[in-house]
Amino acid sequence: MPRPSQRDRILDAYTDLVVDAGPETVTLDAVAAAAGVSKGGLLYHFGSREALLDGLLDRARELNDADLATARAADEGVSRYYLRTSVDDPAAGSAVYRATVAMIKLAATEPRAAETTRRCMAGWRAAMTEELGDPLAADIVATVGDGIYLRSIVGDGSPGLVDAVEEVIRRAERS
CATH class of the missing domain: 1.10.357 (Tetracycline Repressor; domain 2)
Structure with missing residues (x-):
């Protein structure tokens, strides 16, 4: 099985944080850390918190x-x-x-x-x-x-x- 892309890892981390800790606890820093990417790497794929939400909703x-x-x-x-x-x-x-x-x-x-x-x-x-x-x-x-x-x-x-x-x-x- 191919390794997930950085974008997919970010969406996986965001999903996991929302499911496991609740949406109110999720920050861009927390998502980046959970995905194993820099905050800049996260922002490269998702330019804002709203874009990250859109990515999760598109995937869902x-x-x-x-x-x-x-x-x-x-x-x-x-x-x-x-x-x-x-x-x-x-x-x-x-x-x-x-x-x-x-x-x-x-x-x-x-x-x-x-x-x-x-x-x-x-x-x-x-x-x-x-x-x-x-x-x-x-x-x-x-x-x-x-x-x-x-x-x-x-x-x-x-x-x-x-x-x-x-x-x-x-x-x-x-x-």
């Missing part, structure tokens, strides 16, 4: 779009994929999971992060509506998946819900 959107494309291509279908990965991605600490958590944490204080998060969520709901044929059923599946994801973020594995994925889908398809 790209990861989300790729994940949605994977779900659309999966034999299990978008809804099952969404529910399954609501458990699997947090457990594995996947890149899309970490980017999503960073976006959610940033959304509390950064309107651009909130908007990007809403757009990503809307894409999933649209794909599930297309699959299930019912916007309310898609919203229900998305809400269950989001709840499982949130519980996973805080360390609650939600075994009852995880085991009920097929029942959730069956009920959504009946509606």
Whole structure:
């Protein structure tokens, strides 16, 4: 596997700091140190704090779009994929999971992060509506998946819900 570029290392460090320490603690100096680059190196790739945020949001959107494309291509279908990965991605600490958590944490204080998060969520709901044929059923599946994801973020594995994925889908398809 090729070594990540300096730009990617900076985005990884920024994501990790937001996820692990919270956005309010993140400084350009902290990101540079965590990425193993000088502050000048960081500013070469991202000329400002806003540009760094834009880089993280662009990456999160790209990861989300790729994940949605994977779900659309999966034999299990978008809804099952969404529910399954609501458990699997947090457990594995996947890149899309970490980017999503960073976006959610940033959304509390950064309107651009909130908007990007809403757009990503809307894409999933649209794909599930297309699959299930019912916007309310898609919203229900998305809400269950989001709840499982949130519980996973805080360390609650939600075994009852995880085991009920097929029942959730069956009920959504009946509606």
